[in-house]
Each structure stands twice: as structure tokens, then as C-alpha cells.
Amino acid sequence: MYSEKVMEHFNNPRNVGEIKDADAVGEVGNPVCGDIIKLYLKIKDDTIEDIKFKTFGCGAAVATSSMVTELVKGKKIDEALKVSKETVAEALDGLPSNKMHCSNLAADALHKAIKSYNKKDNSDNSGKENDTLDKATS
Amino acid sequence: MYSEKVMEHFNNPRNVGEIKDADAVGEVGNPVCGDIIKLYLKIKDDTIEDIKFKTFGCGAAVATSSMVTELVKGKKIDEALKVSKETVAEALDGLPSNKMHCSNLAADALHKAIKSYNKKDNSDNSGKENDTLDKATS
Amino acid sequence: MKNIYLDNAATTPVAPEVIKVMEPYFNIYYGNPSSVHTPGQDAARAVSEAREKVAELIGARDEREIIFTSGGTEADNLAIKGVAMSLQDRGKHIITSSVEHHAVLHTCEYLEKYLGFDVTYLPVDEKGFVDPSKVEEAIREDTILISIMLANNEIGTIQPVKEIAKIANEHDIYFHTDAVQAIGQIPVDVEKLGVDLLSLSGHKFNGPKGVGALYIRKGVKLAPQMSGGAQERRRRAGTENVPGIVGLGKAAEMAAHNLEEKRLKLKKLRDKLINGIENEIDEVYLNGPRGEDRLPNNVNFCFRYIEGESILLNLDMMGIAGSSGSACTSGSLDPSHVLLAIGRPHEIAHGSLRLTLGYNNTEEEVDYVLEVLPGIIKKLRAMSPLFDS
Amino acid sequence: MKNIYLDNAATTPVAPEVIKVMEPYFNIYYGNPSSVHTPGQDAARAVSEAREKVAELIGARDEREIIFTSGGTEADNLAIKGVAMSLQDRGKHIITSSVEHHAVLHTCEYLEKYLGFDVTYLPVDEKGFVDPSKVEEAIREDTILISIMLANNEIGTIQPVKEIAKIANEHDIYFHTDAVQAIGQIPVDVEKLGVDLLSLSGHKFNGPKGVGALYIRKGVKLAPQMSGGAQERRRRAGTENVPGIVGLGKAAEMAAHNLEEKRLKLKKLRDKLINGIENEIDEVYLNGPRGEDRLPNNVNFCFRYIEGESILLNLDMMGIAGSSGSACTSGSLDPSHVLLAIGRPHEIAHGSLRLTLGYNNTEEEVDYVLEVLPGIIKKLRAMSPLFDS
Numbered sequence A, B: 001m002y003s004e005k006v007m008e009h010f011n012n013p014r015n016v017g018e019i020k021d022a023d024a025v026g027e028v029g030n031p032v033c034g035d036i037i038k039l040y041l042k043i044k045d046d047t048i049e050d051i052k053f054k055t056f057g058c059g060a061a062v063a064t065s066s067m068v069t070e071l072v073k074g075k076k077i078d079e080a081l082k083v084s085k086e087t088v089a090e091a092l093d094g095l096p097s098n099k100m101h102c103s104n105l106a107a108d109a110l111h112k113a114i115k116s117y118n119k120k121d122n123s124d125n126s127g128k129e130n131d132t133l134d135k136a137t138s
Numbered sequence C, D: 001m002k003n004i005y006l007d008n009a010a011t012t013p014v015a016p017e018v019i020k021v022m023e024p025y026f027n028i029y030y031g032n033p034s035s036v037h038t039p040g041q042d043a044a045r046a047v048s049e050a051r052e053k054v055a056e057l058i059g060a061r062d063e064r065e066i067i068f069t070s071g072g073t074e075a076d077n078l079a080i081k082g083v084a085m086s087l088q089d090r091g092k093h094i095i096t097s098s099v100e101h102h103a104v105l106h107t108c109e110y111l112e113k114y115l116g117f118d119v120t121y122l123p124v125d126e127k128g129f130v131d132p133s134k135v136e137e138a139i140r141e142d143t144i145l146i147s148i149m150l151a152n153n154e155i156g157t158i159q160p161v162k163e164i165a166k167i168a169n170e171h172d173i174y175f176h177t178d179a180v181q182a183i184g185q186i187p188v189d190v191e192k193l194g195v196d197l198l199s200l201s202g203h204k205f206n207g208p209k210g211v212g213a214l215y216i217r218k219g220v221k222l223a224p225q226m227s228g229g230a231q232e233r234r235r236r237a238g239t240e241n242v243p244g245i246v247g248l249g250k251a252a253e254m255a256a257h258n259l260e261e262k263r264l265k266l267k268k269l270r271d272k273l274i275n276g277i278e279n280e281i282d283e284v285y286l287n288g289p290r291g292e293d294r295l296p297n298n299v300n301f302c303f304r305y306i307e308g309e310s311i312l313l314n315l316d317m318m319g320i321a322g323s324s325g326s327a328c329t330s331g332s333l334d335p336s337h338v339l340l341a342i343g344r345p346h347e348i349a350h351g352s353l354r355l356t357l358g359y360n361n362t363e364e365e366v367d368y369v370l371e372v373l374p375g376i377i378k379k380l381r382a383m384s385p386l387f388d389s
Ligand SMILES: Cc1ncc(COP(=O)(O)O)c(C=O)c1O
Pocket: C009, C070, C071, C072, C073, C074, C076, C101, C103, C149, C151, C152, C153, C178, C179, C180, C181, C201, C202, C203, C212, C328, D237, D238, D239
């Protein structure tokens, strides 16, 4: 059913947990199955310095959460925004067709977190790049 | 499918053949399958002295033909008329349910032969017992 | 690596005795039972002996009341569509329950969608029981069939089928029961239960996959759903799966013989599992009833805050095979319709685990499960955004 | 006692290689392919490999076009009822031939009886061929399906399916072919033939009984006939017959590999039988065509003045298993609908003998048949009231 890569991430998920003083948090519920992913980001100089997740969901949900955190940790946030569900599924050597929607969860949570961070950031600082970001997360 | 008795009669059918100068002949076609039995009787003093059959039909048709000839050979004709399809099927240790109609063939041919003999006999001699016979063969 | 199989409601290993009797029918007695010749008649005899054994297992008076099918699903489809087709002029209403197997539910939906039938799906109580008085209330002028399963495949609830069959009978309505999960677990007797149609499936009681049977009481009218040759008294066309049927016969014979011993053994293991889980883990909810009204091999829990598949994958890594509901819906992402029907909220229903015992499970295996399960639940809860540690 | 099996069109022995690959799936890899755990996924993988092999045998582009069923009958039923159900709003007319297997004919009759369909049963010529131009003439506005078999099970006629499929295609009508007898005998390629649906059955080419497949071209709309779980991409519910499917896969692999060798071998034996019977016995009539348009394993004769079952029983006593037509109608007393369709009068049609070769028949066996058959015919004719010796 699942690729070895998925099972490896499921068995040893990277970056499980919460960040108490997170700079950004993204939570999404899966409209198909009702499962939930929550991502916590620590951001400094537009760079994701730390990221953790909590997931209530299937094997694919856990593995994609873990993979997303690994893919974006240390990245600039505009780089991180390029991570799509396809990126995640590919990095995991594919997902069963009925589980493709699960990979949305993690990517969506990431985009949501960054968007909320930018909103907050904008009200603090200036508004540049906001337009592009909104497009990327829509 | 068939009992051992049926197979035994099928393999070694008794009294196969024709009687050229038969006193009575009965031929019936099976309305269900279209198969045919023909019985030849040699009758003397109301006794069946010889009987032979020819059959175009299934295993049950052959076995019942053979059994009928054996059951009535040497019998008085009014005794012979008591032989029904049930008698024949029983003597053969039963027949498959979809083959029960085949056992009609042989008994019917016998009754038809005797009836025709009696008709002939009656026109030669007197008419007694004709009524009862008609009833028995109807 | 351990190899503990606790998914016997999904399917069971074929018993060695069953494999043994099947073997010669693959390439020694391989004839077609419809053939006139000796190889064919040898096969026909084997089919007929198997039919007698299945009849005996379920107390059918006449082995001609048994029709072999390709499994439980086909038996359910044949029973329901067969009656529907043949009695549609009399009425187009069917009563069933909301906790039936999909083989029943989707067949009913098929009749609604394609043939204008009207189906009442009765609710169940929080243990999964159908209320016989609700069945009676649901009966209408045009009701032609009532179908209520004997035992539930997910939560093990044994339904009051005898009472429901009596009601059906009083109203002159055919009664079908899906006994796929009950056969080989509890005594089943079509005469005592008073049912008109009963489905069973070989692979659920250590027989082969791909073969099952439908009991059809003498006199019950039923249109065949598989059209073709004259096999099975014209009620189910297709060359007979001879080795499968022979295997089903042997499994039936063994089930009849081992029933009581197996029932007592599994009940003990079941209760040990149930008590162990309830003692070791917080916020767990047993699904289905306790005691005699529960299948002796069935354990089903909801674990709050976590999702079922994650539990299964973790158990699998420890060499334990369980399930989160019925196997054949595992492709689906909806929570179990059975758990929703007994009133579990969506997110709790999603965290279910079903462990179903088989005749070769041992107490050591149960101990091992009780040893590793708490750790798995703890690990998953620590990962859950819903859980506040 | 000899043991010469010449009824390979009724069913075949399972090849030893096939039995071998099936075995572990009874009680080692016995999981339910729908299950998430390792035993389940092992089974799922085996099913998927078998699917690829079947797809390869018939040249399907995508293995997802293969749906496993319980046999040829179910495949035919699924194809025809499935299309009928899903397209009934577009039209209710089906075209088929009068020499189809009962799995097709009775399915069509079912649609006429229960669902108001109208079916055209095309006649055939004296060799059993359907005329493609007659198919074209029969097409109406409301025709939704054409079903013509690839090869006839009684008389071996290979139909011009490619031409007929082309006509169907030009008119945008789905085309189904029953290839149950053709598979393993002649090359079959769904792309070259241009068919939308194709039925096959394991036990006709040394695979197991109780398993078959339906090829469904991508995009073809089809209502499932077995409702229930989500197996087979929701097109056929029911726990998969894993050992059977694995066996079918192996049989498909072997059939693909051995096809040409087997075809040449059987054709030689077939022609020896045909010539031998025609030379040795008077008043015999070969049913079906000669040469390339005849299945390589099929011999079918009418013997004037005598009845088929008597020939079979006599052959059986000599250790030879033959048949008088299709096995699954042997309970019936009507002469073969195929022989009547090619114009044999009733009493001649009743005297038919079908001998169908398999990959392990030998020339010695054929010689033995030719040695004993004349005597049997002679003995039976001597017993016949129709024969004037
Ligand atoms: C209650 C119930 N009914 C029907 C079925 C279907 O049986 P099968 O998978 O043999 O078709 C199952 C199991 O899958 C079942 O548990």
C-alpha cells in the first residue's frame, strides 16, 4: 500500500511536537476524512529555524507531515511556499491514489502558517510581497 | 448419475432387436426429448412368449427398455399391463429426477403394443376385457 | 518478528484439513460436475457431499436448500435481489438495518437506484441492537423482505434474529439473515431461527476464499442473479468451483464439530483482551455489547484522540495484524457506518481498532498485544493535536 | 482401465505449476487484500501481479482494465447486465447471436423478462458463422450493446469478431465478446480485436475453477452487479478469491508462453480425429468449419440414427471422457441450440459427440479413440429403430 519511504517517515516521524512560542501556527482539517494537522514554525529573518507538527490522521497524514517539516526546515519562507502537495508526494515516492488528498493536509497547513505569519509581520513592518504570497497560498 | 442397475442394463441390454413376425408392435416418441422406443411382441395364449426392443434414446431409455422386456417376458398380457413407469424405475433402483420421463417411454410402448394386439384380437375374436384394458392404458 | 493474526473477521487461514481434501479436486478429480462421464460424476458426488455438510451445519432439512455461491457478498446479493426481482409485483419495500454489511446495504441501494425500491434502514441502539418492535412498526403493505444480520462484523453484536424472523413470518414476509460472521462462532439453526434465507462465506471460518452459500427455504421464490447454465437447480449458473465447494464442506463439518470448544476458548481470550485494554489505557470505549450477546471472537474499541490506521500500522510493525473496521471498506476514508450508527461522534469513530480472534490464537499472543498496545496508543496520542498531555 | 480426457472445453485439469503457486495463499499468505496490515498487503500484491499477467495475455494496455470474477458466467453477466443497467436510458436494444453460450443468452433473456429490453438473436450459417453485414443491419437507434462470442464452445467456430467490433465501434456501440473458449487456444488481443469488453474463465485453460475475469476498456460505463465492498475498483464486490486469482495469473502466463506450440499440437490431433472418424464411420456430419476458422482443440460430429448420451456412456465405459455438447446443459433434454441453429434436424442434432483436446492429450490416445468409436457407433445403431441395417 504505502511506499517504503512513507513507512519510514511514519515509523520515525521527524519533528513531532509543539513549539510553545511559535511565530506561526497552521492548522487544517481534512474535508474528506475529518483528520487534522497542526504545524508550529519558528521563523527568523524570513527563515524557518524550527518546525514541529502534531497530526491526527492516517499513515499518509503522519508521513507527509514529517516530510514537510524536513523539506522546509532551514529554508526561506518564500522557498518553503513552493512546496506543494505534489512535492511532498514525490519526495515520499508516491502515495496510494485514495490517499493523495491526505498530502494536501500538510502542505495546506504550511501555507496557512506562513500566510498568517506574513499577515502578522505586515502589520508590524511593511506590506511588500504580500500580493505574491496571497496568490501562492490561494 | 445413474444407478448401477441402470448402467448394468445399459451396458448389457436384454432382448435387443426386432421380431419380424411380431404379433404386436408398440412405438412411442418421447414428447419431451423426441427420442423413440419400439417394442416387438410375440404373444401366444395371452402370454408374451418373446419380446424385443429397439431404442433411440438416452441411457435411461435403453435401460428401461431392457428392464421392461425382462419384466414382462413370459407373463400374461393382463399381468404385463400392470407394469407402470414406477415399476420400471423401481426395478432399476431409481432414475435421476430429470430422467423420470424417459421411463414412460418403455411402459407406454408396452401398453400401446398390447392395446393394438387386443384390438386386433378383438376384431378376430370377441370383445371381452376391452373396457378394462382401455382404462389401464389410458 | 512476531506473527500474530487478529483479523479473523476479515478472513481466516484455511485449515490444513480443508486444504488436504481440496487438493485432489484440482488435477485428479477435475471433471465438470455437469458432465455425464466418470470424471464429471466424481466431481458431482463431491459437490453433493459438501452440500449435505453445509446443510447439516445450519440445520437445513434438505440439502437442496443450499445453493453454492462465490462468497458471502454473492449470497447476500442473490438473496436480496433475487427476492426483489421475483416479488416486485407484490411490493417494492424492504426493511433492513443501518449496521448491515455493505453487501446488504449497497444491494439495497442498488434496488433503490435502479429499480425504484424503497428501503427502510432501521436505527440501532448504542450497543448495536435492532429493536424487534421497530421492525414490526416499519412493516407496510408492500414490504416483501426483511434482512437483518445475525452478528455484526465490526462490533460483534448478535441480533435478536429469532424474534424478528417470527414477526416477519407472522406478516408473511420473507426473512433473510446475513450469518457470514456468525457461522463457526455460535450455533446457527435455520429451523430454530425460523429464517427463510441465510448467507454464509467459507473464508470466515477457515474454509477457502471465493466460495459461500445461500440457504433458501423450500418454496421461497427467487430469481437467479447469475444467468447461464443449469447448475445449482437453475438458481446460480456457472461451472461449480469444485475444490472450493469441497473445502467449504469440510470447513462446515469441522465448524459443527469444534463449535463449543472454540466458542469457549475465544470468549476467554476475548474477555482477557477487553479487560486488559480497559485496565491499561485511559479514555477507551468498547464498541458493542458485553457477554453472551457479543461474538466470542470480537473485540472493538475506540481510542480517543487518535486515528485508526495509525494504530494498525504501528501494530503491524510489532507483528500484530488488526483492523479498524471491516476490511473491505479500508479503502474508504469515512468513519465506520456502524460506529456512527451506535452514536460515536465522528472523531472518536475514527480511532477504532478491531481485534478478532481465531481458533489458533493463544493466550501468549493476547498477553503480547496487551504489552505493546498501551505504548502505541501513548506514542500516537503524543503526536495528536487533539490530545492535551 | 484407460483414462482419456477429451472434454477440455467443459473444464481442464489445473496445471501442476498453477497448483504450486496457489498453495501458499491458502494458509501462509492468507490475508484479505483489503487489509492494511502486512498479511493483507502481501495478498494485495499477489492479486495485483496476477492482474498484470492476465492483462498481458490479452494485450490490455492497463491492468486496471481487468476485473476478477467468479468465472466466465459472472463475467458475461457483469458485462451485459452492467452495460444494460448503466445505459438503459440511452436505449434498450442488444444484438447477439443464436449460438452464444447460455451465460450470454439467458442473461439477455433476463433483461427481456425483467427489464423490458429487446434483444436481436442473429442467425448463423451452416458452419456457425455470424455474418457481419447482418450485425450492421440489425443496429437500431436504441442499440447499446453487441455481444458476439470469439469462439463457439460446442462446434469451435471462430467468429469474425474484429470486423464486427469495427462495425460496433463505427456506430458508437459497446462491443462485448465471450472469449472463454478462445483464451489459451488462439491469440487474443483486445487492442487488435478492438473489443470493449471480453470475458474469460480460468478453468478452461488449466487454471482453477471459480475464477475468471472481465476486461473492461478504460472509459466504458458499467454498473456493478455484485454490490458490497469497495473491491475491484468498486466494480465487483466481495473478498477476492486470492488463491484462485493467483492461479489464474499463472495460467495466463503459461497460456501466453505455450500458445503457439499448443495450438499446432492440438490442431494436428484434431485433424487426425476428424479424418479418422470420417474415414471409419458412415453417415457422420462434422459440425462447424474446418481449418483455421475452427478452434484447434475442437471436434464435433453428429452420428446419424443414434443419441448422444448413449455414445458418451459407452465411451466412458472404455475410459474416454467426451461430451455431447456444452456441459452445463447436460441436464437438459433439448438438442443443442447451436446444432439447431446451424440447421441440423432435431433427430440428427440429438446424436452429437464433442471431443475437445487438451495440452496433455497424446497421439496414442487419439488412436485409441479411433479404434473403439466405430464399434460403439455400430452397436448403438444396431439398437436404433431408425437404422435399417
Ligand atoms: C457480515 C458480512 N457479510 C458479508 C460479507 C461478505 O462476504 P465475502 O467477503 O465472502 O463476499 C462479510 C465479509 O466480508 C461480512 O462480514
